[in-house]
Amino acid sequence: MAASPAFAAEPDAGLSSAEQSNYLRELKRLYLTESDRQALLAHCNDLLKTYALRAAFQVGQAQRQDLLYQVREGESGELVLREEIRGQQGTDIAVRNQRIPLFGVDPFVRYDCPSSGISCVLQNPKDGRPLLTIVRDHKGAAELAKAMSFLIRNMQKG
Template identity: 40%
Template structure:
């Protein structure tokens, strides 16, 4: 109970500090023209920031994570969002278990690490590496009409890359922050 309250407070703080950068559709309004409706009833969305919004967003992140470069602030912000919006696995069958994700920098690549704890206590690890060279900065997300999960999509092939609790604000914010992180890393390379 207490950890759930702390997660909601942390989410509120993160999103309050960056609130103006959230997309119009985070409140359920104006689904962007880039949204595609699939046969499964899932919508795919893509987000981007223009120059002034991007500068303001990065300034807010540097204030939220003092003493960190823009890249490190974005990485930490993405990981905190992944932690805050991690799917709740209590009461789920082992076949429905969802990994918890974390991002790491590996020189000229971004590593996506997934950790899945099975009902019998076993731990499964997965890793995906996203080479930064040529990686699109525009990321999309899937937000299904029903179900408990949503996904940030791999910019290379639009397959699910990260899984979160079904929360439009959280998936939109993570998608935006991850796209900016990729852009910052590519500029530094």
């Protein structure tokens, strides 16, 4: 069986309770909030901006476009992912909101960064299908997967 290029962010596997607490404490200090959830949402959104797959990065591709994402809290136990696709000229814009029910799903967000591509894909924890695409950056994908995993677990608590 060949090794898969997919990686998983598993906060519990590599972090003790103290390390988890430190991670959340640092995020709350960074985003000036007392709420774990608000800090995690802000961090996820900052990472989504930082690692957005922009048309300018897609040199040599015919259909270059910006892929921009934003997450927010939906109904109880639901994450809303806003996807905005902008054409190279910035005149064609498509927006899609996807509601992701979180109760009963594995909170660990997995990602794949194929060595032959220019992007990383984070997978939907509910069914493993592609959820969002960012620029190919292993550290960025790992940090986003970690933050989203913590956010999902936090939102599953209600």
